[in-house]
C-alpha cells in the first residue's frame with residue numbers, strides 16, 4: 001500500500017519537526033509493506049504574509065483529492081487581530097470534516113502516578129463556528145458569538161470515543177501493561193448552565209454510548225461538569241481513560257492534560273475524519289527557540305504514528321511508539337525541554353536507530 | 356456599624372458550613388465595633404422541590420432591600436434536566452448585579468511551591484446569559500446558545516482586577532511575606548478564535564488596565580489564551596498574581612486553581628457588586644458526606660472574611676484569616692479532606708479559640 005502524505009510545516013519550529021515526521025515514515029521497515037509519497041503544502045502566518053491567505057485553496061484541494069493523510073506543524077498567530085487572517089488549522093478541520101481531535105496523554109506505567117488517557121475533542125462546531133457580530137448600545141459595544149451543538153456531531157464524536165475505548169481495551173487484553181481495569185468514557189459538558197446546547201451533547205453522547213457494541217464490551221460511561229473535570233484532571237488523572245468533550249472544553253482539557261506530562265514537546269494529536277487523518281504536534285510554533293535546531297521532535301513522531309493508527313496501519317504505528325518510548329526510557333538523548341542537551345537531529349537519529 | 360447578613364445554606368453540607376460562618380462573625384472581638392444581624396433565607400434544590408422555585412422572590416428582595424451582604428452555602432443540581440429548575444446562584448449573581456466572582460487561591464509562603472493568586476471572574480454575561488434555542492434539521496436536532504460579551508462588563512471586571520492587584524500590592528508593601536515582586540494582571544481569553552467577543556474582552560480589559568492609577572503604581576499587564584492559561588496554571592502557578600477572565604473561562608480556571616491547593620474545602624469565593632458581597636465556599640453540596648458533621652468549614656470561614664473585605668471591613672477579615680491560618684499551620688485539628696479526623700464542630704471551635 002502506498003500512502004500519499006501532505007506535509008504542512010507552517011511556521012516556526014513546525015519547519016524543524018515536520019521533516020522529522022517525514023524521515024520516520026520513510027524509515028519504517030520494508031516488511032510492513034508500506035510506501036510513502038510526500039507532497040509539500042503551504043499554510044500559516046508566513047503564507048498569509050506572502051500571499052494574503054493563511055490557508056491556500058490549493059492546500060485544501062490537494063489534501064482532498066490527492067492525499068491519504070497529512071502532518072501539520074504549527075502556525076504563529078499574529079499578536080493583534082489582523083483583518084483577513086484566521087487560523088488555518090481550524091479552517092482545515094472544518095473543510096476536510098475532520099470531526100475528531102484525538103489527543104493521547106500518557107506517562108510510562110512505572111511513573112509514580114502513571115497516566116494513560118485520551119481526550120477526544122469534537123472538532124467542527126461549538127463556538128468554533130465563529131459566527132460573531134458586534135453592535136453598539138448606549139452602554140458601549142456588545143459582541144455575540146454562537147455556540148452551536150448538533151446531535152449529528154455529538155453522536156459521531158461520542159461513537160468515536162467509544163471506538164477508541166474499545167480499541168484501547170483490546171490492546172490491554174493483548175497483554176499491554178495498563179493502569180485501567182476496564183474501558184471508561186467520561187462525557188464532559190456544562191449542562192447545569194447550558195441545558196439545551198450542552199444538554200444535547202450530553203444526552204446524545206449518552207445515547208450513542210448506550211449502543212450494544214459498547215455496552216456488551218463493558219464500556220462504562222460517566223459524566224463530569226467541565227469545571228469539575230479540570231479539577232479532577234489534576235487531582236486524580238490516573239482515573240481517566242477516554243474523555244469526550246465539545247470543541248472548546250476539549251481544547252482546554254487537551255492543554256490541561258498535556259500539563260500532566262513532562263513537556264508539550266511530547267504530546268501528539270490527530271485530526272480525524274472518515275478515512276483521513278492529520279497528525280499535529282500539540283506544541284505551537286515556539287518562536288523563542290525557532291531556528292536553533294533544539295525543538296523536541298517527539299510530539300511530531302508520535303503524531304505521525306497516531307495518523308497511521310487512524311489510517312488502519314496499527315502495526316506501523318506501534319513500531320514508531322516503541323522506538324520513541326525506547327529513546328525516552330533510556331533518557332540519554334533528550335532535548336532541552338526535557339532537561340537534556342540533545343538537538344532535534346540527535347533525537348531523530350536515536351529514534352530511527354531503534355526503529 | 357451593624358451589618359445585616361443574609362444566610363442561604365442551600366442544600367447538603369451547605370447546611371453544616373453556613374452556621375459556622377455565622378458563628379465566626381458573631382465571635383469577632385467587640386473592639387472592632389462591628390455588630391451583625393442575620394436573616395435566614397431559602398434557595399436551592401430542596402426549596403425547588405418544596406415550592407417549585409429554586410430562588411424565591413423573597414430571598415432576592417430581602418437581600419436587595421434589607422441586607423449588606425450574605426453567605427451562600429451550596430446547592431445540589433438535579434442529575435437530569437428538570438423543567439423550571441435553574442441554578443439559583445447564577446440567577447442571584449445577575450439579579451443583584453454581583454458582577455465579579457473573586458476567588459483567592461493561596462498556599463502558605465513556606466510551601467515547596469508557594470502559590471498566591473486571585474481569579475477574578477466576570478459574573479453576569481458570556482454563555483451565562485443562557486439564551487438558548489433548539490431546532491430540528493434533516494440531520495437531527497441542533498441547539499444554539501449566545502455568548503455575549505459587553506464593553507461595559509469587561510471594563511468593570513478588568514478595573515476590579517486592577518483594584519485587587521493594587522490592594523494586594525499595598526498589603527505586601529506593609530511587610531506581608533510574598534512570592535510576587537510587583538502587581539501583575541493576566542488577561543485570559545480566546546481571541547485567536549473568537550476575535551469579536553473575546554477580542555472585545557481583551558481590548559477593553561487592556562484599555563481599563565492602562566488607566567493612570569494602575570500604570571503609575573506599576574501594575575504589569577499580560578495575556579494568556581485560555582487553553583495555554585490552564586497549561587501554565589499547572590506548570591508555573593507561582594507566576595500568577597491576579598487573573599481576569601470572562602465568566603466561563605473564569606469558572607473553569609477557578610476550579611483548576613482550586614486543584615492546586617490541598618482541598619476544595621479550603622477555597623473561598625465572593626460574588627461582588629457595588630457595595631454588596633456574597634461569600635460562597637467553592638465546594639459543592641457534597642451529598643456523599645452530608646449529615647456526617649465532617650464537612651470542612653474553612654472555605655466558608657474564609658468566604659465570610661472575603662465578604663467582609665469587600666464590605667470594607669478589612670481589619671475584621673484579617674482576624675478571621677489569621678485564625679484560620681493558625682489552625683492550618685498547627686495542623687492538629689483538621690477535617691478528613693485534609694487527612695485529619697476533626698469534625699466540623701472541632702475545627703470551628705479551634706478557629707474561634709484563635710480569634
Ligand SMILES: CC(C)[C@H](C(=O)O)[C@@H](O)C(=O)O
Pocket residue numbers: 087089090251547548582
Ligand atoms: C491555535 C488554536 C486556534 C487551536 C484551537 O483552539 O483549536 C489550538 O489551541 C489547538 O488546540 O489546536
Ligand SMILES: CC(C)[C@H](C(=O)O)[C@@H](O)C(=O)O
Pocket residue numbers: 192193227442444445606
Ligand atoms: C453550579 C454552577 C452553575 C456554578 C457556575 O458555573 O457558576 C459553579 O460552578 C460555580 O462556579 O459557582
